[in-house]
Amino acid sequence: MAAMTIERRTLLGGAAFAAVAGAQQNASRDKLNIAGVGIGAMGGGYLRECESENIVALADVDDVYAAKTFARYPNAARYRDWRKLLEREKAIDAVIIGTPDHTHAQIALAAIELGKHVYCAKPMTRTIEEARAVAKAAREKKVATQMSVQSCASEEACQTEEWVRSGIIGKVREVHTWSDRPVWPQGLPRPEQAVAPPDTFDWDLWLGGAPKRPFHPVYHPFNWRGWYDFGTGALGDMGCHTLHIIFRALELPPPVSASASSNFIMVPAPSDQADQPWMRSRTLKTPETFPHAAAVTWDFPGGVRVFWYDGGLKPPRPPQLDPEAELPRTGLLFLGEKGALLSGFAGGRVRLLPESKHRDMPPPAKTIARSIGHYKEWIDAAKGGPAPNCNFQFGALITETALLGVEAIRTGKTVRWHA
The missing domain is CATH 3.40.50.720 (NAD(P)-binding Rossmann-like Domain)
Structure with a gap:
């Protein structure tokens, strides 16, 4: 495209x-x-x-x-x-x-x-x-x-940044971060039926400057994040909680580009309504909501690439990870020329990979003001x-x-x- x-x-x-x-x-x-x-x-x-x-x-x-x-x-x-x-x-x-x-x-x-x-x-x-x-x-x-x-103010974020800056894993070219969001509905068509809002709730004020639409409880409370007019999906909700560590650890300028892929859903359909005559299904159209799962790649000056995953997706298992270990539900992974660093999504729980090589490694000096x-x-x-x-x-x-x-x-x- x-x-x-x-x-x-x-x-x-x-x-x-x-x-x-x-x-x-x-x-x-x-x-x-x-x-x-x-x-x-x-x-x-x-x-x-x-x-x-x-x-x-x-x-x-x-x-x-x-x-x-x-x-x-x-x-x-x-x-x-x-x-x-x-x-x-x-x-x-x-x-x-x-x-x-x-x-x-x-x-x-x-x-x-x-x-x-x-x-x-x-x-x-x-x-x-x-x-x-x-x-x-x-x-x-x-x-x-x-x-x-x-987490911008957390000890865990500072420690993670200091480990990366210490050079222990060498020059970093790739970073992978993955979230357990969304925890709200996405990939939905707009509700066909309007529902009267309760008297205790002002729907028009809630809409603010967004395009007018009838009220439905699928939007409020809480579930608005998956709708384009109101929210920014899993990435918008959680991305800032991990991106600050990446930017500061690597001292990155703004990215030069972003690309993405996402899932689609097939639903049963007769052949005259199918995507292709030989099929018995069609793609579910959800033009107003974010997909169930997405992966994003940002490219930065100097060749650094940052990858995002949500909706249950995770990065490829790094070869440096111990054979019996699994990637956590959420996380942040820096891949360097000399090794890898795995931490919590917002920092902390730092693991240098392979762990057998770095088990007794002392923590780096505290160079970031707390x-x-x-x-x-x-x-x-x-x-x-x-x-x-x-x-x-x-x-x-x-x-x-x-x-x-x-x-x-x-x-x-x-x-x-x-x-």
Whole structure:
């Protein structure tokens, strides 16, 4: 198939990732005033991690799904429409976004325009264009930002990066990473029947800027990730949790291209409806959802290739793996000229392969500065401290890389950046 071409953004050097301005309005106060938008699931968890600060306002479109979080903060102002929250709550310093992917950019841009610090669920946005717009706005407004890749601050990620950087496995040309997602339905046709949404849920607000469609419980709660209009599939959901290690361990620039393959499903059909007259089946058409399983390849300058697998797929078993061992359910595998390194999907549990050769190998020196904590990084940055590890400049890089792969899955074409 013909390749697609997308302009590549100008690479920001490592120092630029730390470019977040210091003190903002009210930053000298002991505690931030924080608002939460989309608090029914992950958003509620993010808020709990920031309870050292003042949780002053909450917005969610689903009264039932968000009930526990509303109850946890009874003194916080309560809204359904996040736009009204931003309009009325003048005293807030920061916004935590836990909504579905398709509304991240709209909420983040509105909050940043008002000079609010922003913490946002991963992926930062649903599209590459949105990621660039949000990163640009954050730079210009000089607000503290953080994307919800908690492992960016983990000891396990640091250790994995240090092992790779130590040179013990030599120059790395290939990296393989695999996830146990999706854990929601994919490969579905659009429901034929409309279902009336409950009175406790505002479907139109949930849709936001997405194309209008009738409500159906196959979208909400939780299962929206598999739909093109709302989510970014398994790769968009989980890719950032592993890509940050790969980028930092190998000090990679943006990729030059991404290609993908994915499964298809055959269903019984009479010969007059079959894909070919001699067949008794047809390909199930699911033009609005991600496939059940996909594999993605990114090519980087200098010849490095990174491979992604989801939906139960895994990479070929490395020959260095001990004969009786199996690849784990999820993982991250670096293949170097002198050996291989197998770790957890988000780092940790490092195994040098073959293990018999490296069993007594001492760990490398700690050359990477350790984090004060993922959420504390963002809080301290909002009070004038250094930029968080997964601020929106670095967050945009790994989000765009994941979304480049998402585009390759959706189109079935090789997607290229302009050099």
